[in-house]
Amino acid sequence: MKKILITGALGQIGSELTMTLRERYGAKNVIATDINKNDSNVVYSGPFEQLDVTNDKAFFETAKKHNVDTVIHLAALLSATAEQKPLLAWNLNMGGLVNALEVSRELNTQFFTPSSIGAFGPSTPKDRTPQDTIQQPTTMYGVNKVSGELLCNYYFQKFGVDTRGLRFPGLISYVAPPGGGTTDYAVEIYYEAIKKGHYSSYIGKGTYMDMMYMPDALNAIINLMEADPAKLKHRNSFNVSAMSIAPEDVEAAIQKLMPEFTMDYKVDPIRQQIAESWPNAIDSTCACEEWGFKAEYDLDRMTADMLLHLNKKLT
Numbered sequence: 001m002k003k004i005l006i007t008g009a010l011g012q013i014g015s016e017l018t019m020t021l022r023e024r025y026g027a028k029n030v031i032a033t034d035i036n037k038n039d040s041n042v043v044y045s046g047p048f049e050q051l052d053v054t055n056d057k058a059f060f061e062t063a064k065k066h067n068v069d070t071v072i073h074l075a076a077l078l079s080a081t082a083e084q085k086p087l088l089a090w091n092l093n094m095g096g097l098v099n100a101l102e103v104s105r106e107l108n109t110q111f112f113t114p115s116s117i118g119a120f121g122p123s124t125p126k127d128r129t130p131q132d133t134i135q136q137p138t139t140m141y142g143v144n145k146v147s148g149e150l151l152c153n154y155y156f157q158k159f160g161v162d163t164r165g166l167r168f169p170g171l172i173s174y175v176a177p178p179g180g181g182t183t184d185y186a187v188e189i190y191y192e193a194i195k196k197g198h199y200s201s202y203i204g205k206g207t208y209m210d211m212m213y214m215p216d217a218l219n220a221i222i223n224l225m226e227a228d229p230a231k232l233k234h235r236n237s238f239n240v241s242a243m244s245i246a247p248e249d250v251e252a253a254i255q256k257l258m259p260e261f262t263m264d265y266k267v268d269p270i271r272q273q274i275a276e277s278w279p280n281a282i283d284s285t286c287a288c289e290e291w292g293f294k295a296e297y298d299l300d301r302m303t304a305d306m307l308l309h310l311n312k313k314l315t
């Protein structure tokens with residue numbers, strides 16, 4: 001039976017992943033941790049500990065106390081916030097990651113942490129971006145993600161830690177909002193469509209980025225963690241994407257179901273610059289071949305589901 005510790009469990013991925021893993025492995029076997037504490041299901045439906053991942057001793061003691069065999073490390077600053085607070089991003093994203101890897105090494109646990117399309121930069125091929133290619137990001141977040149990918153590979157090669165990871169695109173969900181990301185527009189647009197029937201996009205027309213609906217992201221994490229290690233040639237930071245879209249594509253998908261919806265643009269130069277430094281469309285072939293990655297949701301199916309759930313949640 002698994003015993004999993006999740007950091008950043010109240011964040012966008014963590015709040016859904018915790019609940020999904022509790023259903024799969026039993027509530028008491030999934031220890032949710034976060035620097036914050038709130039009134040959510042995550043806190044009350046199973047074990048919860050307040051944890052600052054930069055505190056190495058507290059991290060180790062929490063993991064040891066619960067006798068965990070898997071660490072899922074999600075606590076991190078996203079790209080736009082990291083660009084505003086680069087030193088904090090370095091300290092939290094890298095300090096938290098090395099502490100998490102050390103806990104895994106000392107307790108001999110399996111390990112997962114997400115990388116991102118942000119690990120690529122302007123010199124990376126923009127379309128059908130290969131799994132193994134140039135990675136020279138121009139953001140602090142990207143620098144953290146490339147370093148993190150290398151560090152996870154190092155812990156596998158040097159210490160035999162069973163590290164695994166995915167390069168996530170923008171993740172879209174109606175449950176917990178993202179915070180401080182460049183791809184957040186693709187979540188906000190659905191909230192504003194329901195609340196106001198209008199959205200002003202901070203990302204410009206024609207700016208393509210990869211995206212994925214949260215149920216596909218959760219399945220991808222579970223499938224990768226359960227994959228036969230003998231079949232994994234890459235282990236860390238697999239490219240995974242479900243769709244490559246620009247704001248006007250989301251606008252058109254929403255208008256199929258809400259013809260009254262309108263959108264205009266108020267481009268934020270900082271997030272636009274980050275978006276332009278990232279690929280248009282990454283190639284997920286290695287993830288498909290090595291552990292059977294498959295996304296179920298395209299833009300239209302995701303849009304119908306988002307609008308259905310947000311209608312119930314917001315009206």
Ligand code: AKB
Pocket residue numbers: 078079080115116117118141168169170171178180181182183184
């Ligand atoms: C962000 O926009 O920072 C994240 C990501 C793509 O890693 N959603």
